[in-house]
Amino acid sequence: MTKLRYERPVIKKLETGMPNKFGTRTEYQPLTHIDGVAVAKLIKDYGSPLFVISEKTIRTTIRKAKKAFETRYPRVQFAWSYKTNYLNAVCSIFHQEGSWAEVVSGFEYDKAISLGVDGKKIIFNGPEKSTEDLTKAISNDSLIHIDHLDELYSITDLATELKKRPRVAIRVNMDTGIYPMWDRFGFNYENGQAWDAINKIMHSGKMELVGLHCHIGTFMLSPFAYGIAATKLAELALSVEQKFKHELKYIDLGGGFASKNTLKGSYLPGSDTNPTFDDFAEAISSALLNSNFKQDKLPLLILETGRAMIDEAGYLLGSVISNKRSSTGRRNTILDIGVNILFTSFWYDHKITPAQPFTQYAEDTCVYGPLCMNIDVIRESTSLPLLNRGDQVVIHNVGAYNMTQWMQFIALRPHVVLIDTEEKPHVIRLRETLDNMNSMEKVPGHLHKFNL
């Protein structure tokens, strides 16, 4: 006789109308397959934990974003934000979809070049660009977004030395009514720094000012702030045109669009409340179209949104190590997924779904990772179905930042698998090995031997 699926016995006090920090049960269906591939098979073949990326979701998302903007504004160009996820396979999908590369370091710049991106289609942002980086970028005719005056003067010198006319933009920071205001990057709009930098560039004659850039924040929940930013950049561009008779080629609104994740402390889930691409597109396009650009002189609109493009395409699969009870009676569940590979659990209440069938019973649960560190908490409070040891779970919306900000701490980082549009899995980053780690270390000769 086949035995029934075991579920641990559970008793829960009924407290009608009593709110608590765990909230109500949210999971009603297991997630047994991702793009047609069984979660159980993925874990069997590639181990647990495991990052899984859906190529289909990436392509659907970028197409949705493009459609939102291109139906509202005639000239739009997306640039893939490498820092969000710079796995070569992921970058290549975005480049196949027409995105340029947006990089913020020499390492990322070299990565884009090594992938075969045309230097002219690389946007180089960030406060640190070495002389070597700038020389490469100038030689390749890349778009250099100047962050500070020291960089501006370095580029002026290099332009003379290399006998080139670098294509540059300045990064502008500004008050768009949101808090905190990001003013550490670029030149301020309100106090005149940005206009001062523009004048220095234009009068130097050494560089070609091709655009204006801003990036007003991260995980922005207000599309209106982008409208304000677009209006201010448009005014700045029109001032350049008026004073220098020089038309800027583009306005780059940066990134920062919220994904469908839920920020910690939010009352409602992000999937229900966060703005859509259409909301952002409406705010930005309206501001640019309503400005004083002539119809045939509209600048190219560049967007560098990363998080909203990739978060939903990423899943992290894992397994239950143990169920415990805390001293206060709270249910604790330990997963084999720690904050070392799920960095974003510091910011989000990630949705966790069991990968096998479960009943309607749930328990208020704190979900921990396997690290021997007190801060290793994946969800402080959630209502989860009753999971047994060895059960598998899927953590949603992990595509952004986790595969760039992960830490090699205590354990080795897992495989990353891409499921292609034909529902075929491919390993796109191998699990690390002890040899990988040791190959970067050197032990001085006098430390080669010890007796215990």
Next chain:
Amino acid sequence: MKLNKNVAVSESGLLFNPVTGESFSVNPIGIEILNLIRDEKPEEEIAEAIMAKYNTDKPTFEKDYQDFIGILSHNNLVESHEKTKA
């Protein structure tokens, strides 16, 4: 181990303690265990009954059983439960 007198357990999983006025929801395995406790079955017999019906092993069930009894005791639903002494 005895279930407190007057504690009412419905087949659908509702448990009511008339002494405190508190209500609880219990999952089907929990009800089966409560009924076995009510019939004054020893832990070994309860474990055998559950393992014969469900796909689990003894260490897993014993751990979950002790946890379940702990919660019953915490809510004063059972008459005697030997707590671990410090």
